[in-house]
Amino acid sequence: MARYQITETDIPFAREFLAQPIGYHSPGLQRVLNRMRGADWEFKYILVVEERYAKWRLGRLAKKRGAKVEMVENVIYTDLLEAERDIFKRRWKDLTGQDVETLLSQTS
Amino acid sequence: MLPIVGYTNKLTVEPGETIDVMVSSFGANRYRADFRQIIQGDTNPDGPGYKDRLIDLDLGSDRTAVAKPFRPGSCVIVPGLEALPRIRDFTLAAVVKPTLLDGRNRCVVSLPGFAEIGIDEHDRLTGLAGDHALVTSTRLSVDHWHIVSLSYCAATQNLSLSVVKDLDASSEPPLPETVTVKADLPPGELTQCVIAATRDSDGELAGFLDGKIDRPAFFDTALDPNNLRNLLADFAQLRRQRSLLGAWDFSCKMTTQTICDVSPYQLHGQIHNAPTRAMTGWLWKGQELDWKLRPDLYSAIHFHSTDMYDAGWEVDFSLTIPDDLKSGVYSVRLVPDGDEDAAYYCVFAVRPPRNRASGNTVAFLFPTCSYMAYANHRLGMDVPGTEIGMGRAVELDRHHMFLQDNPGIGFSVYETHDDETGVFHSSRLRPIVDLQPKVKSFLGGYGSNIWQFNADTHILGWLDAIDQDYDVITDEDMHADGLRLLQRYNVILTGTHPEYYTGNMVEAMQGFTDRGGRLMYLGGNGFYWVVSFNEDMPGIMECRRSEAGIRPWEPGHGQFYHGFTGEYGGLWRRNGHPPNHLCGVGMTSQGFDISEPYVVSPEAANPRVGFIFDGVEGQKIGDFGLAGGGAAGLEVDRADPTQGTPDHALVLASSTRHTDIYLMTPEDLLDPTPDWSGTQADIIRADLTFFETIGGGAVFSTGSIAWAGSMAWNGYDNEISKMTENVLRRFDDKTPFEYP
Secondary structure, eight states, rough: OOOOOOOOGGHHHHHHHHHHHHOOOHHHHHHHHHHHHSOOOOOEEEEEEEETTEEEEEEEEEEEEHOOOOOEEEESSSSSSHHHHHHHHHHHHHSSSSHHHHHHHOOO | SSSSSEESSEEEEEEOOOOEEEEEEOOOOOEEEEEEEOOOOOOOSSSSOOOOEEEEEOOOOEEEEEOOOOOOEEEEEEOOOGGSSOOEEEEEEEEEEEEEOOOOOOEEEEEEEEEEEOOTSSEEEEEEEETTTEEEEEEEHHHHHHHHEEEETTTTTTEEEEEEETTTTTTSOOOOEEEEEEOOOOOOOOOOOOOEEOTTTTEEEOOOOOOOEEEEEEEEOOOOOHHEEEEEHHHHHHTTTTTEEEEEEEETTTOOOOOOSSTOOOOEEEEOOOOOOOOOOOOOSSSSSSSOOOGGOOOEEEOOOOOOOOOOOOOOOEOOOOOOOSSSEEEEEEEEETTTGEEEEEEEOOOOOSSSSSOOOOOEEEEHHHHHOOOOHHHHHSSHHHHHHSSSSEOOOOHHHOOOOOOOGOOOOSBBBBSBBBOOEESSSOOOTTTSTTTOSSTTTTTTTTTHHHHHHHHHHHHTTOOOEEEEHHHHHHHHHTHHHTTTTSSEOOSSSSOOOOHHHHHHHHHHTEEEOEEEEEEOOOOOEEEEOOOTSSEEOOOOOSSSOOOOOOOTTTTBBBBTTOOOOOOOGGGGOOHHHHHSSSEEEEEEEEEEEEEEOGGGGGGGGGGGGTTOOOEOOOOOBHHHHHSSEEEEEEOOGGOOOOOOOEEEEEOOOOOOOOOOTTTSSSSSOTTBTTTTOSSSSSSEEEOTTSOOOOOOOOOBBBHHHTTTGGOSHHHHHHHHHHHHHHHHSSSSSOOO
């Protein structure tokens, strides 16, 4: 069990991530991302390359080696940054049960 | 997915030589093959564009694509048991420490068709002989060695299975559990002994063990299990036992495939699929850490159901390399069912002739050791934390999806086996699906996100773009031929990440620069890990990651010396050959999100390096690129006199900041305080470094994997490309460099 738990107090970091998903992050955002991307997972969202540098499908990869990649139906990205934002929102929901868009609108 | 995959029997071949191609269908019905020189493999639309060159060589017409399986799993096979006297009474015994008990039936030792000792789905010991099956109530444990035996006495008709846990915590040997049934067994018809596996009804190897076995033995009498412990513990005494039919001492001929029988019958065997030898055995209690000094303590082999050495596929066709073909990186391209988009590339190097120089003065060093180390790696799939290091989501390209569906293809030295022990071996005698152009990877940075071979094609493409003739020589060539080969050239260029080096390779490269050769190290984290080849097993490589270094596993206590050569495994830095001696810089940090520019240092104004900056302006260089958007990144090296950087080396430019995904290497992180990250620690940087050698040679080191991704920016028209060309032109001029 990861020690750090994401809560509503992390909402500023969600805002930071959605503005710039890749690159320099504040320590607070890095900690949120470490929780989302760290070892404490049963599955992780992955991007299945449909067309290199053009099109990706969202999948779920189970921890067990050789497990079948489970495709998330009807989720296709044509932009990697948009994919990162969508995965971030899904993980926020998975980890907190809350919708990050709703929280952002309440705190803006 | 990959409807067709293949491999060749060599990764380096000279003109006039023949190379075999092995192909398997994973859905394809038919295929055709052609022969191509690989020029540039990155398909990123922001890059210079994919480029290969069709070579006019007839590889035959359409062929049927035949499905061939992967058959992983290691064991020992001892043939010739039919030569033994007919057996009535017997004892089959071994010492075993399973490392994975997962509900699968496993075999410890088998005399197929006669008797075997195994482990059932409830972790209990099982014995089979004739129609009789026995099982103990004792459950085997991954924490202990167990002395196991199956014996039969015709006079009493007792068939007995016995197990005793060897408990370190107990001063007295615990009593064995023995289960006995009455049986009337016919005399044995023996053919072979299989250790750590058995034969199924089709004669195929099956029931592979994940675990260690020590001193399996076979006797023509029913032995009391209470006596077995002392008997097996002393090979010298054991070999004089008149009841002995075979006893296999795994500590003999340790560096070969041969398994020695210490009995007078000389029933020697062979390992299959390269299990790990030179492993601590039943009697190892820390008395010695080097197997060469006490091989008797290293009498265990660690077997894995996931070991893979030689896929062993039948040859589909062979081709002879034309005598006049210029050296380069080539590929047999397999096109399944007319679908060029689904083509599979079997990549290899055509080296210059062995017996004469080609006349080229520039060579690209094709890093086959590093390609093998990463072969079929699953870093983004199996390894938690890779996504943190990438700073973004994992992309699975179609070859990754193939790996996910086919773990039997065998692993890279970045993985663990299913029992979570490290993978020490990687082989090229199997498809290496990431040794292809066009593939994406995990660690290549935001942008092209390509790694190892495909990233190295940025350099091949650059050589093509600047019309530079070159030879391609491989790590294996350098390992075998040493300086005899390197001395043909004025300049050697490395790939982006020449991380894995044998002792021969280090010596050859050091000899080259010491004697006036010019080295262009166009990468990061080079010359880092010790690896070794095995003279008895072509095509396989060993790596034991001892003590330090950025490593996914450790070899286990007492197991730091390579089984193939006896070398101490781990970092060259800890073995008297820090990379800084060779190239002036050494690994300092890694991160796989974004890359940075270099900031030019005052040392760049030194007239000794004026030629490098000819036509290059500004104080910031490489603020662009296909590998993370900068020339400094992914894995970066620093100059460090305390690690052997020559005193006269000039650091021309350095990266001055990285993201906090970049952290300190463990070998430098003696006290883990929280300030060792890319935005805080000055030590986390790439140092662009130059120095002359005493023999009139010189070394230019980028200390960054991302450098080549910047060379390829804007169709190779940029300052990084320009600087690299400046260095190449001067390095290719034989005028000696003056040692300052």
